Amino acid sequence: MMDKKIKEALIHIVGEKNYTDSLIDIVSYSYDASEHSHRPSCGVWAESTEQVSEILKLANRKGIPVIPRGAGTGLSGMAVPAKGGIVLDLSHMNKILKISIEDRLAIVQPGVVYAALEKALALDGFFFPPDPASGKVATLGGNVATNAGGVKGAKYGTTRDYVLGLQVVLPDGQIMRTGSKAMKSVSGYDLTRLFVGSEGTLGVVTEITLKINPNPTATSTAMATFDDLADAGRAVSQIMYSGIIPSVLEILGRQTIVAINQNTDLELPEVDAMLLAETDGYTQQETDFQMQKVIDIFRRNNPKEVKQAGSEKEAEDLWKARKSAYAVLARIKTHFVLEDVTVPMARVADLLKGVEAIAEKHGIQIATFGHAGDGNLHPQILYDGYDPDQVKRMEAASADLFQLAIDLGGTLTGEHGIGLSKAPYMTLEHDAVAMDVMRSIKKMMDPNNILNPGKMALEG
Secondary structure (H helix, E strand, C coil): CCCHHHHHHHHHHHCHHHEECCHHHHHHCCECCCCCECCCCEEEECCCHHHHHHHHHHHHHHCCCEEEECCCCCCCCCCCCCCCCEEEECCCCCCEEEEECCCCEEEECCCCEHHHHHHHHHCCCEECCCCCCCCCCCEHHHHHHHCCCCCCHHHHCCHHHCEEEEEEECCCCCEEEEECCCCCCCCCCCHHHHHCCCCCCCCEEEEEEEECEECCCEEEEEEEEECCHHHHHHHHHHHHCCCCCCCEEEEEEHHHHHHHHHHCCCCCCCCCEEEEEEEEECCHHHHHHHHHHHHHHHHCCCCCEEEECCCHHHHHHHHHHHHHHHHHHHCCCCEEEECECECCHHHHHHHHHHHHHHHHHHCCEEEEEEEHHHCEEEEEEEECCCCHHHHHHHHHHHHHHHHHHHHCCCECECCCCCCCCCHHHHHHHCCHHHHHHHHHHHHHHCCCCCECCCCCCCCC
16 A cells, blocks of 8 residues: 555645555556566556656655556556556546648657547548557557557558657656657757657656658558468568568468467468568559569469459458457467567578477467568467466576577567566677666666666666
8 A cells, every 4th residue: 555645645746536546446557468467556647747747756755666557558567567656547648739741740648549649640641650459559658668560560660760759757757858840850869769668767758749651542462371481481581672662561370370270260271371461552553563573572482372452352351360360369378478579581480480499399389470571570378377387388488489589680579678578588688788788877867766667677
């Protein structure tokens, strides 16, 4: 329970209706979409930057942890209050403050849901390209905290490529603005990028200025299957240096395809790999030209089958397998861990082969799908969380997956973030000097370590 005087001070800041220490709320705030959980002492809903500032001033004086939270859809435990404290729920700060088509930007509060911004932008034929799978509920503050990506990352990049500026409340309550509303700026250190992907450990974002794009009006979709991972991997690499950049290039591995067949009526061919490609543009001729080059590359790499959608309905049918992967796999066992290791594009096939070897080594089911176009794959480890032996095998398999990604020249995470899940493995990727620099930045900006403590191995 929160100290009585602290509780009274928080209620004075946010109002009684925006403070909670009820059990149902505390339990809800104890977890996100990862396997981690820990209860906070209380939760508060902030409704303004000034309230966030006052909350952080209080917490900083008293040394109380503060955990910023959006929709709680993160998969690495970054919204879990690992050391208790105050959950700072930003979902009430959900206003789209401005859309300027002539400036190609939108200004939003952190609690705006991705899908709500997309709906508003669509009225003017624009969109915000980074589209996480949880976009129907995920908030843009969470997108910024994790540098979220999505299926269109190969062509359009991730959140950091679209954040022009931020308003941030620092751990001591100071309010700072970074960046500008201009498309280009090299004025001073790039503080905006420092906060994008910082997982709420350096400051609380209360306003976001985003670059937006005209929405392509035409798409083409195709699918290819391969009996050999090497052929699929070679096709991915050749597509991405062909001069054509598909808006989507997704992959499903054999275990994922088998699982989908066992749990749906899609009747997919059970091959080593299935690739789904989409091209986009502003005329159908343009997108069809791009897709023909993709299909030509598919056909040069020994596919079992190649299909091109001839209508919107056929495109939807080709997408069904990819869109069903996560939900189908989540139902197979009582628990799962969804990783997001990322490797250079030429090593995608090596990663898939390595995942199969790790699954066999530990006697555990791992089904893989993901974004082949930028080398970001999602091995989903399926296990019984009530069986201690399976939990141990899951943990050992995860450790081997991270080591495999690093050995292939890759990274621990392409879009889900470090949080709690990957914190023990940070030194696999980052040398002692890099870790020291990151910890020094954290200590300088948050000397009392109140903001989201326990995350990213920043405490040494």
